[in-house]
Amino acid sequence: MIDFLRYFVFASIAFITLYIWKHPFQHRKIQSKNAKSSQFRKEFLYSVSSVIVYTTITLIVLVFRKYGYFKFYDRIEDYGWDYFLLSIFLILVIQDFYFYWTHRLMHTRLFFKAFHKIHHESITPSPWTAYSFSPWEALIHGMIMPIVVSLFPVHTFALLIFMTFQIIRNVLGHSGYEMFPSWLLTNRILKYINTNTNHDMHHQYFRYNFGLYFTIWDEIFGTIHPDYEETYKKITERESQIIQEEVEIGSN
Template sequence: MNFSTETQTLIEGLIDWFQVILTIDFARYLFGAGGVFLLTLLGRQWLATRKIRTKSPRRRQMMREFRASLITVFVFGVVGLSTKFGLEAGWMEIYGDIDDYGWGYFAFSLIAIIILHDAYFYWTHRLMHLKGMMKHIHWLHHRSHNPSPWASYSFDMPEAAVHALFVPLALLLLPMHGLAMWLFLGHMIIRNAMGHSGYELFPRRWAVHPLLGWLTLVTHHDMHHANGNYNFGLYFSWWDRLMGTEHPDYLARVTGDPDRCRAPLGVTGAKENA
């Protein structure tokens, strides 16, 4: 096999991989954002008491979010090529046989990647809110002041790249079974779409549960879009609690009990402007 044939084979392989990633990520976006959107649309009467804000996002805004999300899917595909290189080079591993590591590791890896993603999201999100970075990286997402599920992928290109880099970085640390990776990616988009739905889709009492209270309910992220100085977490509230960036009115807002206002556990809340 000569060099020209090897190069052509490599290029064809990369194109095929790119197309697969585009298809998977677009389908995942449609399934997550579209599914949650349909749930809130068809169930709007049943969910009326769970609506977080009086007004609903306009169709023009949702179309903008969808168009921006198509660009994000493209960026995810480009960055996803690094995963292809990592797998081919043996730096990363997505395995197919549970017995290679066992069910215990399967569960551990799934929990670990969710916890790692939450930490990655919190700290990169905080950085994006710095005054010198906000307008260049995170501004488009916050144009959706009152977001819809279609805002799940509505990012500036640099922000899309930051989000996409998590998977190859995580795979450098954690071998993942293919099913565990699918479960993680499905969990990611569903939680993301729910967080932008505008309806409190979780039981409100979870916010004050000793264990479930560490989960971020929909109101948590909705308040971030309303006031970008607080609530930077994705799945869990512990980083916001620890770093003093959870909105002090969050529990009062989500439970409807004004006596639930609390001071954060950590330092004074962030001062960056959204």
């Protein structure tokens, strides 16, 4: 129930803010077309099934934890705050690497229909697309938890922070609006952060942009969309162009 409410709350806030209210990013819509209400209903139902899969995996991990099968620890003082923060970062990096390769694998002919087709039925993504997976794909994504807690000691609170972050990032990444600043891709380090435009283009073109939090694996293995930077620039500069046009119209 907690897993479901956490996802439902963040997805609802994003949906209401971006699709019902007037918001600061209204000129930064990535695609001109809008998703239909039937898509939202389908995405919500598949999201519920995905949460059930994630919750089942969590339950199994917690049961086996009692028998010492996974590397949890209860006192932050045992490893210190530095390790606590580092562990969260490591989980994100490992998940990003895991996601890139499982994602590419699910795009092969052998696995696409059974695993990934449902998620890609949302060509114009929305906040509800974030967890709109087949049960098989949800199982693949959910396996990151037992993998991580098998590799190194993890505090339960660190895992909670990670799970909350990944939900928020997934929801915003499928929001249909770009929220990062226009100068992001000009920074030598920050340009490797995965933007909403990047993942939205993946839903449009399928064959590019497989990353989750970062674009570094796409860059290394040549799967970044060739028009990504140009598209991002157009979307993030669109607002300033519209404001300038409104000013010119007002002055005339």
